[in-house]
Amino acid sequence: MLYLLALLLHRLPLAMGQYDICKSWVTTDDGPSWEFYACQPKAMRMKDYVTVRVDPAGITCGDPPERFCTHENPYLCSDECDASNPDLAHPPKLMFDSEDEGLATYWQSVTWRRYPEPLLANITLSWNKSIELTDDIVITFEYGRPTIMMLEKSLDNGRTWHPYQYYADDCMEAFSMPARRVRDLSTTSANRVLCTEEYSRWVGSKKEKTVRFEVRDRFAIFAGPDLKNMDNLYTRLESAKGLKDFFTVTDLRMRLLRPALGGTYVQRENLYKYFYAVSNIEVTGRCKCNLHANLCTFKEGSLQCECEHNTTGQDCGKCKKNFRSRSWRAGSYLPLPNGSPNACAAAGSAFGNCECYGHSNRCSYIDFLNVVTCVSCKHNTRGQHCQHCRLGFYRNSSAELDDENVCIECNCNQIGSLHDRCNETGYCECKEGATGPKCDDCLPNYYWRQGCFPNVCDEELLLCQNGGTCYQNQRCICPVGFKGVLCQQSRCEADKKDCDGAPSVHAGLGTVLLGVLALQLCGFVDL
Numbered sequence: 001m002l003y004l005l006a007l008l009l010h011r012l013p014l015a016m017g018q019y020d021i022c023k024s025w026v027t028t029d030d031g032p033s034w035e036f037y038a039c040q041p042k043a044m045r046m047k048d049y050v051t052v053r054v055d056p057a058g059i060t061c062g063d064p065p066e067r068f069c070t071h072e073n074p075y076l077c078s079d080e081c082d083a084s085n086p087d088l089a090h091p092p093k094l095m096f097d098s099e100d101e102g103l104a105t106y107w108q109s110v111t112w113r114r115y116p117e118p119l120l121a122n123i124t125l126s127w128n129k130s131i132e133l134t135d136d137i138v139i140t141f142e143y144g145r146p147t148i149m150m151l152e153k154s155l156d157n158g159r160t161w162h163p164y165q166y167y168a169d170d171c172m173e174a175f176s177m178p179a180r181r182v183r184d185l186s187t188t189s190a191n192r193v194l195c196t197e198e199y200s201r202w203v204g205s206k207k208e209k210t211v212r213f214e215v216r217d218r219f220a221i222f223a224g225p226d227l228k229n230m231d232n233l234y235t236r237l238e239s240a241k242g243l244k245d246f247f248t249v250t251d252l253r254m255r256l257l258r259p260a261l262g263g264t265y266v267q268r269e270n271l272y273k274y275f276y277a278v279s280n281i282e283v284t285g286r287c288k289c290n291l292h293a294n295l296c297t298f299k300e301g302s303l304q305c306e307c308e309h310n311t312t313g314q315d316c317g318k319c320k321k322n323f324r325s326r327s328w329r330a331g332s333y334l335p336l337p338n339g340s341p342n343a344c345a346a347a348g349s350a351f352g353n354c355e356c357y358g359h360s361n362r363c364s365y366i367d368f369l370n371v372v373t374c375v376s377c378k379h380n381t382r383g384q385h386c387q388h389c390r391l392g393f394y395r396n397s398s399a400e401l402d403d404e405n406v407c408i409e410c411n412c413n414q415i416g417s418l419h420d421r422c423n424e425t426g427y428c429e430c431k432e433g434a435t436g437p438k439c440d441d442c443l444p445n446y447y448w449r450q451g452c453f454p455n456v457c458d459e460e461l462l463l464c465q466n467g468g469t470c471y472q473n474q475r476c477i478c479p480v481g482f483k484g485v486l487c488q489q490s491r492c493e494a495d496k497k498d499c500d501g502a503p504s505v506h507a508g509l510g511t512v513l514l515g516v517l518a519l520q521l522c523g524f525v526d527l
């Protein structure tokens with residue numbers, strides 16, 4: 001009990017105190033009303049909400065059953081791992097159960113029987129939720145800690161990964177990095193990724209079992225050794241670029257690269273004593289809710305912020321519908337001690353701010369008009385309150401005024417339309433002969449060729465005469481001997497010379513032949 005109390009007191013500065021309420025009902029000169037504050041959920045044991053994946057397939061021991069021994073007792077290889085026997089199985093979930101007094105339960109890998117091929121294993125923890133670490137990550141190894149391992153993190157649910165910390169008994173040899181200690185970091189290097197030798201050297205497997213990612217030591221750079229000056233840490237978290245993100249993760253991955261050796265060399269004749277065994281992974285943190293929630297609950301398999309301040313989303317990362325009169329902002333730890341809620345505001349709310357439907361976060365007062373107007377409306381909006389669509393855009397009738405998709409481009413056909421504006425249903429104004437919402441079609445009796453032109457010929461009213469054929473409504477292709485727009489004119493009538501005149505002396509052979517042909521055709525038609 002005393003121990004528990006000590007533990008609670010120890011965690012006090014991180015778990016309690018500031019930023020634990022989002023709003024309170026206060027009475028002011030103007031009467032009672034809500035007052036809002038920056039707020040965050042309490043720190044929790046994150047291993048209770050994690051999903052784990054161990055790679056590669058077949059790395060967990062016991063299938064087939066296998067014997068192993070320990071560095072302390074290397075020649076008594078009588079321990080057995082058997083996946084089909086609950087008493088002898090070591091599945092991944094045993095890294096996250098609560099440890100009963102004395103008896104450790106652990107995940108265990110196969111032994112290094114493939115030596116000198118490396119014995120590699122990845123343990124990937126996923127939350128499907130952004131988490132802010134508030135205390136050290138502590139990984140407990142039974143039978144010795146790895147001599148080389150690496151910790152990686154992801155901020156985007158496992159799409160991209162970044163190194164978080166390197167661990168080796170010889171950093172230079174394993175990673176070509178100098179060995180450093182977190183305690184030696186300074187205020188400007190608090191988020192440096194380093195290689196440490198503190199957790200990888202052989203000291204006997206019972207003595208030192210843990211590998212840490214030192215969150216507290218990094219906090220202490222700002223908050224002092226006992227984390228007494230949390231105000232300073234919160235101030236730094238707001239102002240130092242990238243510092244908050246450094247302690248934020250959605251996933252963690254332990255890459256185990258070489259097991260404990262129990263000495264300097266690998267003994268090839270006894271490979272049953274080399275393997276990984278992890279009994280616990282402790283991750284303490286809080287849901288990242290952007291200082292807009294003080295509760296985080298486990299729903300439908302995922303952690304979820306209970307958003308206040310009229311925000312919404314898994315991390316309270318956007319404003320609720322109809323509360324977008326200004327752009328969303330995270331709450332802030334500053335000014336101390338209560339921070340700023342930076343709440344989302346209802347359209348037309350009594351905040352006194354100029355309403356911009358979330359398309360602008362800047363307003364400006366125009367002196368001579370005595371109006372406040374939104375500046376630089378985004379999302380193709382315009383107007384005093386960004387309530388209109390820019391020219392060339394029209395209102396999306398299925399979107400609210402505060403929706404990013406509220407304005408749709410008119411997209412008028414440049415050739416078919418008179419200009420690039422359109423009416424409220426997206427219809428453009430067409431030039432003569434053009435039609436369709438975007439003016440990219442032609443009316444009946446018009447054809448498209450860089451714009452709409454009236455048909456010259458067609459199959460109904462404007463038939464080509466005398467056996468002529470209509471080419472794409474643009475012209476008649478007339479048989480020899482006829483001409484005119486609709487081939488309505490006989491060449492013989494128009495020009496007697498074509499019919500009975502002798503071919504010109506200047507004409508070439510082709511013309512002569514054509515002349516003869518025309519002569520015959522004329523004769524035929526004349527019959």
Ligand SMILES: *[C@@H]1O[C@H](CO)[C@@H](O)[C@H](O)[C@H]1NC(C)=O
Binds near residue numbers: 055120
């Ligand atoms: C472990 O994950 C890394 C990526 O972070 C990958 O390159 C590597 O192949 C994985 N190793 C195993 C044994 O699955």
Ligand SMILES: *[C@@H]1O[C@H](CO)[C@@H](O)[C@H](O)[C@H]1NC(C)=O
Binds near residue numbers: 302303304314
């Ligand atoms: C992750 O969380 C989101 C939001 O709560 C949920 O919609 C999604 O189904 C979850 N994905 C997985 C793989 O659990």
Ligand SMILES: *[C@@H]1O[C@H](CO)[C@@H](O)[C@H](O)[C@H]1NC(C)=O
Binds near residue numbers: 308310344
């Ligand atoms: C959120 O909206 C409700 C009305 O739905 C209002 O009563 C409340 O004061 C708002 N909270 C904030 C922080 O603006």
Ligand SMILES: *[C@@H]1O[C@H](CO)[C@@H](O)[C@H](O)[C@H]1NC(C)=O
Binds near residue numbers: 396
């Ligand atoms: C109109 O708004 C709705 C709701 O935001 C959106 O789903 C849709 O894609 C928008 N339409 C267009 C053409 O952008």
Ligand SMILES: *[C@@H]1O[C@H](CO)[C@@H](O)[C@H](O)[C@H]1NC(C)=O
Binds near residue numbers: 425426427
């Ligand atoms: C937009 O123009 C089209 C075509 O002229 C018309 O049918 C429609 O009613 C117009 N819409 C509005 C809102 O004026």
Ligand SMILES: [Ca+2]
Binds near residue numbers: 097279
């Ligand atoms: Ca365990």
